[in-house]
Amino acid sequence: MSDIHGQYDMFLEILKKIDFKDEDTLYVLGDVLDRGPNPIKVLLKLMEMPNAICLVGNHEYMAIECLTFLLKEVTDRALEELDFKTLENLVTWQYNGAKSTIDEFRALSVEMQEEVIEFIKDFSIYEELEVNGKEYLLVHAGLCNFEPDKDIEDYSLHDLVWKRAEYDRQYYEDKIVITGHTPTQMIENNPNPGFVYKKNNHLGIDCGAYLPEGRLAAVCLETGEEFYSSVNTTEE
Numbered sequence: 001m002s003d004i005h006g007q008y009d010m011f012l013e014i015l016k017k018i019d020f021k022d023e024d025t026l027y028v029l030g031d032v033l034d035r036g037p038n039p040i041k042v043l044l045k046l047m048e049m050p051n052a053i054c055l056v057g058n059h060e061y062m063a064i065e066c067l068t069f070l071l072k073e074v075t076d077r078a079l080e081e082l083d084f085k086t087l088e089n090l091v092t093w094q095y096n097g098a099k100s101t102i103d104e105f106r107a108l109s110v111e112m113q114e115e116v117i118e119f120i121k122d123f124s125i126y127e128e129l130e131v132n133g134k135e136y137l138l139v140h141a142g143l144c145n146f147e148p149d150k151d152i153e154d155y156s157l158h159d160l161v162w163k164r165a166e167y168d169r170q171y172y173e174d175k176i177v178i179t180g181h182t183p184t185q186m187i188e189n190n191p192n193p194g195f196v197y198k199k200n201n202h203l204g205i206d207c208g209a210y211l212p213e214g215r216l217a218a219v220c221l222e223t224g225e226e227f228y229s230s231v232n233t234t235e236e
């Protein structure tokens with residue numbers, strides 16, 4: 001799954017649809033936070049799931065510095081330490097739908113706030129998998145500044161979590177790149193906008209859970225099955 005964006009009900013609905021069990025592994029490809037109503041609630045649920053592996057999205061990246069700042073007591077000293085960079089981060093994050101995350105975060109005890117931050121800091125940047133002899137690379141956004149022989153470790157965080165994948169380009173011949181970040185509604189020449197995108201050894205799984213008429217998707221790598229939540233009925 002990817003880009004849950006605070007859609008707790010859709011998340012539970014999908015877990016039920018995929019009949020998620022202890023022996024399964026769930027990969028969440030980032031952007032759990034922001035936009036939708038219950039991002040921290042989704043995060044707390046994931047914290048209780050030892051077989052869920054979370055990858056960092058640009059929204060977690062924006063959140064992490066800001067949440068650390070918000071954790072501090074507001075004193076004159078803390079305000080003095082508010083440098084331009086932090087301020088810029090706060091503004092960017094706010095602009096990107098941080099409100100629901102901040103509201104729910106503030107309602108937590110300080111202990112839970114610290115646990116949430118530690119949990120997010122543990123998110124992976126990418127995952128490599130082999131399922132039924134097929135290779136997969138899982139990453140939030142894409143492989144910006146792609147070079148066929150470049151080691152994944154040599155990409156910058158920005159290249160992997162912010163810059164959009166080039167869906168009309170096949171990155172690898174023998175490896176499928178699974179990404180979120182770009183709702184499939186926004187992929188050019190996509191015959192099935194709003195559903196999982198499968199082309200050029202790409203698997204685009206962000207089906208726009210936060211968008212009106214969008215949905216949360218899950219793909220089973222063992223069977224290729226696709227699962228969808230009910231559509232988002234909130235209006236723009």
Ligand SMILES: [Mn+2]
Pocket residue numbers: 031057058059140141161180181182
């Ligand atoms: Mn994203």
